[in-house]
Structure formats: C-alpha cells, structure tokens
Amino acid sequence: MCLAIPARIEELTTPGNAIVNLGGVRKEISLALVDDAAVGEYVIVHVGYALQKLDREEAERTLEMFAEMGQLDELREELNT
Amino acid sequence: MKYVDEFRDGELAKNIAANIAREADPKRTYRLMEFCGGHTHAISRYGIADLLPANVRMIHGPGCPVCVLPIGRVDQAIRLAREHGVILCTYADTVRVPASDNLSLMRAKAKGADVRMIYSTQDALKVARDNPQREVVFLAIGFETTTPPTAVAIQQAAAEGLKNFSILCDHVLTPAAMHAILAVEGGVALDGFVGPAHVSTVIGSKPYEPFADDYGKPVVIAGFEPLDVMQAILMLVRQVNDGRAEVENEFTRAVTREGNLKAQQLVAEVFELRDMFEWRGLGSVPDSALKLRPKYAAFDAELKFRVDYVEVPDNKACECAAILRGQKRPQECKIFGTVCTPENPVGSCMVSSEGACAAHYSYGRFREVA
Numbered sequence: 001m002c003l004a005i006p007a008r009i010e011e012l013t014t015p016g017n018a019i020v021n022l023g024g025v026r027k028e029i030s031l032a033l034v035d036d037a038a039v040g041e042y043v044i045v046h047v048g049y050a051l052q053k054l055d056r057e058e059a060e061r062t063l064e065m066f067a068e069m070g071q072l073d074e075l076r077e078e079l080n081t
Numbered sequence: 082m083k084y085v086d087e088f089r090d091g092e093l094a095k096n097i098a099a100n101i102a103r104e105a106d107p108k109r110t111y112r113l114m115e116f117c118g119g120h121t122h123a124i125s126r127y128g129i130a131d132l133l134p135a136n137v138r139m140i141h142g143p144g145c146p147v148c149v150l151p152i153g154r155v156d157q158a159i160r161l162a163r164e165h166g167v168i169l170c171t172y173a174d175t176v177r178v179p180a181s182d183n184l185s186l187m188r189a190k191a192k193g194a195d196v197r198m199i200y201s202t203q204d205a206l207k208v209a210r211d212n213p214q215r216e217v218v219f220l221a222i223g224f225e226t227t228t229p230p231t232a233v234a235i236q237q238a239a240a241e242g243l244k245n246f247s248i249l250c251d252h253v254l255t256p257a258a259m260h261a262i263l264a265v266e267g268g269v270a271l272d273g274f275v276g277p278a279h280v281s282t283v284i285g286s287k288p289y290e291p292f293a294d295d296y297g298k299p300v301v302i303a304g305f306e307p308l309d310v311m312q313a314i315l316m317l318v319r320q321v322n323d324g325r326a327e328v329e330n331e332f333t334r335a336v337t338r339e340g341n342l343k344a345q346q347l348v349a350e351v352f353e354l355r356d357m358f359e360w361r362g363l364g365s366v367p368d369s370a371l372k373l374r375p376k377y378a379a380f381d382a383e384l385k386f387r388v389d390y391v392e393v394p395d396n397k398a399c400e401c402a403a404i405l406r407g408q409k410r411p412q413e414c415k416i417f418g419t420v421c422t423p424e425n426p427v428g429s430c431m432v433s434s435e436g437a438c439a440a441h442y443s444y445g446r447f448r449e450v451a
Contacts, residue, residue: 052283066312
C-alpha cells in the first residue's frame with residue numbers, strides 16, 4: 001500500500017486534478033494536497049493523490065552524492081595500489 | 082523512468098555495500114529496524130540483505146497498514162457489508178486479510194456481500210454518488226500517507242451533502258507505534274530506525290526527534306529505492322560508530338523537517354486522536370490512531386450503524402505479533418510457507434506484499450537453503 005512512485009505531471013485537467021505519467025500509463029490524480037503543481041514537475045503519487053512535490057535539485061544532488069562516493073572509492077583504491 | 086531507475090543502479094549499490102562492509106565494526110552487531118513495509122518490500126525484492134555484512138541485521142517493523150489491522154476491525158467491515166447491506170469500499174490489499182469464521186472481505190464478497198476494491202477515495206465518493214439509494218462505507222486504513230486523502234474525501238462529501246457516504250476509520254499513527262515498540266515489555270534490542278519514506282513526506286522529519294533525543298536511537302529517513310535504503314543503512318552504521326543519535330534525512334528530494342503542512346492541516350480539521358486503539362502485534366496503544374471529529378460524526382460508520390469493535394485473538398500458531406514487534410523472523414514461525422502462504426494467508430504479515438512474511442516468502446526463502 002505504501003508503494004508510490006514519482007510521476008511527471010503531463011496535463012492539468014479540472015481544477016485540482018492532473019494527468020500524470022506513471023511509467024507510460026496516464027492516470028488522473030488529485031492535486032488537493034499540494035500547492036501550485038505545474039506541468040513538467042514530478043510528484044510522489046499515492047492512492048490517487050499527489051502527496052508532495054519532488055524536488056528535482058535535491059534528487060540530482062542525492063544522485064551526485066552517490067556518484068561522488070563511487071569516485072572517492074576509486075581514488076582510494078588508486079592510492080592503495 | 083526519471084528519478085526511479087537512477088536510484089536502482091547496481092554498480093552504485095555495490096559501492097555503498099563496500100562502504101558499509103568497510104565501516105561496520107566486526108566486533109559488534111547492528112540491529113536496524115525498517116519501520117515501513119515499503120522498505121521491507123525493497124529490501125527483499127532487491128536482495129539488499131545479501132549485500133550486507135552478517136553483523137548488520139535488518140529487522141522488519143510493523144509499518145504495513147494491512148499487517149497491523151486486527152481481526153476485529155475486519156470483522157466490523159464484514160458485518161457492515163453482510164448485516165447492514167452497505168457497499169463496502171476499500172483498498173485492494175485489505176480484502177484478503179483473514180477475519181473471524183474463516184472469512185475475509187473477499188470471501189464475504191463471494192458469499193454475496195457488496196465489497197468493492199477501489200484505488201482512491203475519489204472512487205469511493207463516485208460509488209456513493211452513483212448509488213444514492215444505497216449506503217456506501219469506505220474502510221479507511223493506513224498510516225499518515227492515506228489519511229490526508231480520506232480527509233479530502235470527508236470534506237468533499239460534507240460540501241456536496243452526500244448523505245449515503247461514511248467511513249470506518251482505522252487510520253493509525255507512525256510515531257505512536259515507534260514509541261510502543263521501544264516501550265515493549267522485554268524490549269526489542271534496536272540500534273536504529275530506517276525512517277519511513279512517504280509517511281515522512283506528510284509529517285516531516287520533526288516527529289522522529291524524540292526517538293533520537295529521548296530514546297537515544299538514530300533515525301535515518303530513506304526513500305524506497307534500493308540505493309536510498311543502502312545509503313540510509315550506511316548513515317545508521319556511521320551514527321552508531323560515532324555514538325551519535327540524530328534524525329538524518331536521506332530522502333531530501335521529498336521530505337522536509339516540517340512535512341506537508343497543507344495535508345497536516347486538513348487531517349487536523351477532520352480527525353482527532355482516539356484514546357486507545359488495538360494494533361495487531363502491539364496490543365492496545367493510547368493515542369495511536371485517529372477518529373472523526375464530532376463535526377463530521379454523520380460520516381462515521383461506527384456511529385451511524387452502531388458496529389462496535391469486538392476484540393478477537395489471533396490464530397494461536399501465527400507468530401505475526403512477535404514478527405511485527407521485531408522479536409521473531411518469518412522463518413521462525415511454524416506455519417510459515419506450509420499452512421500460511423500468500424495464496425492462503427493465516428496471518429496478516431503474509432497478506433500484503435509489504436508484510437514481512439510475504440516479502441520473505443516471495444524473495445528470501447531460498448536464500449537459506451542455497
């Protein structure tokens with residue numbers, strides 16, 4: 001039940017609703033719980049409602065952190081050899 | 082898919098695993114509880130346990146809404162459908178939870194009860210609008226993620242003057258359950274929590290601060306993708322090594338300290354605390370669940386149909402209770418995988434794919450024989 005994934009807002013429909021793309025499946029969801037969600041933004045969708053907007057910059061930053069950790073490991077290995 | 086696949090990179094997972102293996106002190110054990118069923122599912126599905134050193138052990142917590150719903154609550158819903166003739170709407174996972182008299186909502190449906198699986202509270206409202214001559218009850222279960230959508234539906238029903246719609250409210254609270262685990266008699270030896278993902282998008286990271294400050298247990302809030310979980314485990318190992326107990330947030334892309342204030346306000350308008358609520362596995366826990374405020378009493382199915390809660394003990398052979406408290410593992414239950422399977426669940430942990438037993442049955446049970 002908790003399984004929810006980020007989805008991109010593709011179209012704003014009736015007030016407070018939007019069509020999102022969930023891995024290729026288009027679905028209408030409610031935006032009642034988030035403010036000012038716009039087309040192109042990512043939201044966490046759960047039981048038909050956007051629970052929160054996904055911060056793209058923070059997502060990119062987390063991915064960069066993972067990548068950096070990878071590079072650090074390589075550096076460490078180089079230093080050890 | 083954007084921001085999903087990127088967090089499933091196998092090479093990066095190995096990197097984080099290498100860091101965990103390097104940093105975990107071989108002289109000690111790290112017992113980490115993932116509270117949330119979504120994490121249990123991710124850990125089993127992506128084989129995360131296999132990437133961890135033997136002294137880093139994940140303990141499944143009670144954070145699966147279906148698993149913590151006691152039999153008596155499902156019985157109430159079945160009574161509404163069978164004796165009061167209502168259209169009973171609920172989320173799909175709930176229909177298979179075993180109830181009394183060898184029934185479940187699904188079996189009640191097979192015997193003629195009008196039980197309908199819905200995806201969203203919006204669907205339940207639509208059923209009510211489309212059937213003005215029938216009473217429609219939504220069995221509202223779940224933690225802080227499903228509560229705001231129920232609140233929206235109640236306010237909508239009130240605004241529309243929808244007289245044939247009500248809810249059987251079984252919404253429960255995450256921090257209260259975490260308190261109950263830490264206060265459990267005999268105690269669960271825990272070194273830290275992987276904090277819930279989507280619950281935290283709603284309530285924020287602030288409500289976990291007492292677990293770090295008062296109980297000295299580190300909490301790292303993590304997203305549901307495998308890399309998120311691995312990174313959170315690494316952050317917990319580091320806190321334990323440093324002797325720190327803090328609330329850290331790995332899931333900054335969706336979780337802030339304050340959470341979703343709009344959702345919190347809606348919930349506060351519609352619901353208030355229940356004095357006492359019985360959980361499967363944790364027993365009766367004060368202030369751990371919600372009920373509708375008197376203002377919305379007309380939408381409360383318990384009052385409208387006078388269906389009282391009657392406590393029903395679990396099947397004696399079932400170890401769900403100990404598993405939900407983190408005291409036993411699925412494979413330590415005598416009926417696991419024999420009498421109790423996902424096709425024929427005896428206990429609730431075997432019902433939802435996020436339950437500890439179902440997750441272990443689907444993804445982990447061959448690990449031990451391999």
